[in-house]
Amino acid sequence: MDFNEIIGHENIIESLxxxxxxxxxxxxxxFEGPKSIGKEKxxxxxxxxxxxxxxxxxxxxxxxxxxxxESGNHPxxxxxxxxxxxFKKEQIDELQRTIRKxxxxxxxxxxxxxxxxxxxxxAQNSFLKTLEEPPAYVxxxxxxxxxxxLLPTIxxxxxxxxxxxIERQKIEKALIKNYNRSEDQARFIAVFSNxxxxxxxxxxxxxxxxxxxxxxxxxIDIVINGDKLKVFSVSDFFEHNKDIIDEILxxxxxxxxxxxxxxxxxxxxxxxxxxxxxxxLNQCKKLSKPKIMDILDVxxxxxxxxxxxxxxxxxxxxxxLNIQEV
Ligand SMILES: [Zn+2]
Numbered sequence: 001m002d003f004n005e006i007i008g009h010e011n012i013i014e015s016l017x018x019x020x021x022x023x024x025x026x027x028x029x030x031f032e033g034p035k036s037i038g039k040e041k042x043x044x045x046x047x048x049x050x051x052x053x054x055x056x057x058x059x060x061x062x063x064x065x066x067x068x069x070e071s072g073n074h075p076x077x078x079x080x081x082x083x084x085x086x087f088k089k090e091q092i093d094e095l096q097r098t099i100r101k102x103x104x105x106x107x108x109x110x111x112x113x114x115x116x117x118x119x120x121x122x123a124q125n126s127f128l129k130t131l132e133e134p135p136a137y138v139x140x141x142x143x144x145x146x147x148x149x150l151l152p153t154i155x156x157x158x159x160x161x162x163x164x165x166i167e168r169q170k171i172e173k174a175l176i177k178n179y180n181r182s183e184d185q186a187r188f189i190a191v192f193s194n195x196x197x198x199x200x201x202x203x204x205x206x207x208x209x210x211x212x213x214x215x216x217x218x219x220i221d222i223v224i225n226g227d228k229l230k231v232f233s234v235s236d237f238f239e240h241n242k243d244i245i246d247e248i249l250x251x252x253x254x255x256x257x258x259x260x261x262x263x264x265x266x267x268x269x270x271x272x273x274x275x276x277x278x279x280x281l282n283q284c285k286k287l288s289k290p291k292i293m294d295i296l297d298v299x300x301x302x303x304x305x306x307x308x309x310x311x312x313x314x315x316x317x318x319x320x321l322n323i324q325e326v
Contacts, residue, residue: 001070002059003045007174007197008166009038015161016046017057025050026159027134029141030116030150033163036198040114042163043141044069047077047110050139065106075104078111087119092127099130099138109138116142117149124151131157165195175204184275188213191254191272212244216251217276223323224283231320238316245312249303256299259284259292298322 003013019025031039045059051074053063060066068074078098083091095111103109113119119127131154134140147155168190174197175186181204193200203209219234241248258271262284268277287295302319306312 001041001045001048002061003049004058006038006042006045007178008170009042009163012042012161012163016042016049020049020057025139027139028131028158029139030147030155030158030160031141031143031163032147032160033145034165034196035145036196036202037163037165038197039143039163040112043112043143044079046141047112047139050108050110051076051106053106068105076106076109078109080111080113082115082118085118087113087116087123089120089122089126092119092123096126096130099135103137107137109135111138111140112143113140114143116144117146119150121151124154128153128157166197168195171195171197171200175200179204182275187274188254188272192250209247212241212247213251216248217255217273217279220252220255220323221279221283223320224286226324228321228324231317231324235313235317235320239313242312245306246303249299249306252299253296253303255280256292256296259287260289260296263287263289263292295323 003017006013029043031043033039048059048066048069049057051065051069052059053065054060059069061070065074069077078095080087080091080095095113099109099111128151130138131140142150142154142158144150147160171193172183172186172190175181175189176183179201181189185204189200189204193203215237219237222230222234238245238248254272258273258280261270262268262280268274268280271277271280273280298319302315305315
């Protein structure tokens with residue numbers, strides 16, 4: 001693994017490489033961004049580069065140090081996860097004991113701490129000492145979904161690196177090239193994953209997700225083409241999948257968006273659900289443009305309502321009846 005294999009985040013990579021080239025690497029970094037956006041992968045490649053014996057701005061992948069990182073047994077590289085649900089003081093104290101020991105094989109020691117949002121206040125207070133006066137050979141990379149739950153004194157000690165969603169086209173290309181997905185599959189997943197590369201990779205290989213999408217679209221088709229009684233039979237599907245209702249509603253939103261786009265442009269090439277184009281054309285014959293806009297509205301509203309704890313079954317039934325009333 002090296003920087004060339006990372007999808008997106010080019011600016012971050014460039015600034016980290018610059019720091020290596022200019023010998024201005026910080027002692028502590030805070031990598032901040034949504035789950036599965038690629039923080040851990042990038043941090044590991046950065047660590048690998050910092051420890052690589054060739055000393056370039058990209059790991060050589062062949063020196064003993066690079067090999068050891070790859071196989072997970074480099075004595076100067078530490079990847080730390082919260083113990084059970086949190087980083088407690090004991091775990092941080094133990095870590096600090098290892099930090100004080102000199103590196104064994106290189107002139108640096110690199111620590112990555114994943115999910116530091118789960119660090120207790122006590123642990124943070126203890127860790128602050130290390131961040132305030134880190135040994136010269138130590139580089140610490142903290143990974144967090146956001147910095148808000150961290151002590152401001154911790155955040156201010158770190159160089160903050162913000163991870164933002166990756167462009168859709170890049171995810172699409174990567175899924176096709178690196179993960180052998182079909183163009184149609186890659187298109188839908190790239191949009192659905194909202195720029196979160198880890199999620200895109202996970203979803204694109206999930207049979208369950210594929211089934212969920214097929215089934216959701218099938219149910220919506222039943223509602224659009226069926227009578228009132230059908231609505232109640234379909235609502236069971238939503239009840240059974242209550243835990244993943246957000247995903248289901250997002251699938252419906254992307255579907256409705258395609259209906260609207262086809263209605264407005266008649267262009268099938270720009271549809272996200274391109275693999276189901278026949279169904280889209282069919283439903284578009286039945287639905288007017290204002291009706292499709294109403295559907296988009298009601299699905300968005302249902303999503304909000306469910307989050308504000310209205311009666312689940314009622315919210316779903318009202319949504320389905322609204323979708324049906326042409
Ligand atoms: Zn190397």
